[in-house]
Amino acid sequence: MISIEVNLQAAIQAFISSGSHSPALDATVLMCHVLDKPRSYLLTWPERLIEPKQQLQFDALITKRVAGEPIAYLIGEREFWSLPLEVSTSTLIPRADTERLVELAIEKVSLLDGDILDLGTGTGAIALALASEFPSRKVLGVDLQLEAQQLATRNAKKLNIINAHFVQGSWFTPIEASNQFACIVSNPPYIDKMDPHLEQGDVRFEPLTALVAEEKGLADLRHIADQSRKFLKKEGWLLMEHGFEQGEAVRAILAQYGYQFISTEQDYGHNDRVSLGCWQ
Structure with a gap:
């Protein structure tokens, strides 16, 4: 199993190579989504190992993001006017x-x-x-x-x-x-x-x-x-x-x-x- 910190660094490098304008933010948002934890958790427990099932999910999300798929579609949510909104590929x-x-x-x-x-x-x-x-x-x-x-x-x-x-x-x-x-x-x-x-x-x-x-x-x-x-x-x-x-x-x-x-x-x-x- 791989730690949160190592996973984040690997994701950031992958996103930099793919041309993302916000590689660190992308990696953090996806990790929080997979773990169902706030960003403070990542900062507090960077050495924590993630479960194999979570690892597979995180790796799959990285692959999709590298291909250019929007973060909002990957996590199914986007904030607008301070309102958390469900999003889907049927809408902008x-x-x-x-x-x-x-x-x-x-x-x-x-x-x-x-x-x-x-x-x-x-x-x-x-x-x-x-x-x-x-x-x-x-x-x-x-x-x-x-x-x-x-x-x-x-x-x-x-x-x-x-x-x-x-x-x-x-x-x-x-x-x-x-x-x-x-x-x-x-x-x-x-x-x-x-x-x-x-x-x-x-x-x-x-x-x-x-x-x-x-x-x-x-x-x-x-x-x-x-x-x-x-x-x-x-x-x-x-x-x-x-x-x-x-x-x-x-x-x-x-x-x-x-x-x-x-x-x-x-x-x-x-x-x-x-x-x-x-x-x-």
């Missing part, structure tokens, strides 16, 4: 930059009465973050994939967030025409099918249906901007995440459909990431 992995969309939505929702709609909800990350911040509001999440709708529902139950509800369907299809929302948010597919980034990093393992859109990535953004007008309350806000080079194009779409007070906000890496407009 929640990313820190999307928390910027949540921040902006909070600013707008705070000034309005009414419910919130999250389109293409995936794991439920955005919807659950907003539901946790506004426990008196109803938050509805919609996703085309039944697996995603079920996953988001499980996340809400595990987090005991009772004001978020999730349904399956294509964009606005499952929503009654009479429903009106103070805020509509979405992180839709926005990558062009020819984009070389689809062959790099974590996105190689994520579902293409959640990544790629027609019209050079703008088709779903355009559809949401168009249809949201029927479901927004007067002075309600639409906020959409998009690619770092799409800000100008998305602002033009919002202007085309008559939104006011249009702007594009940057993510934590200072890239254009969220465009928003108010429906008057």
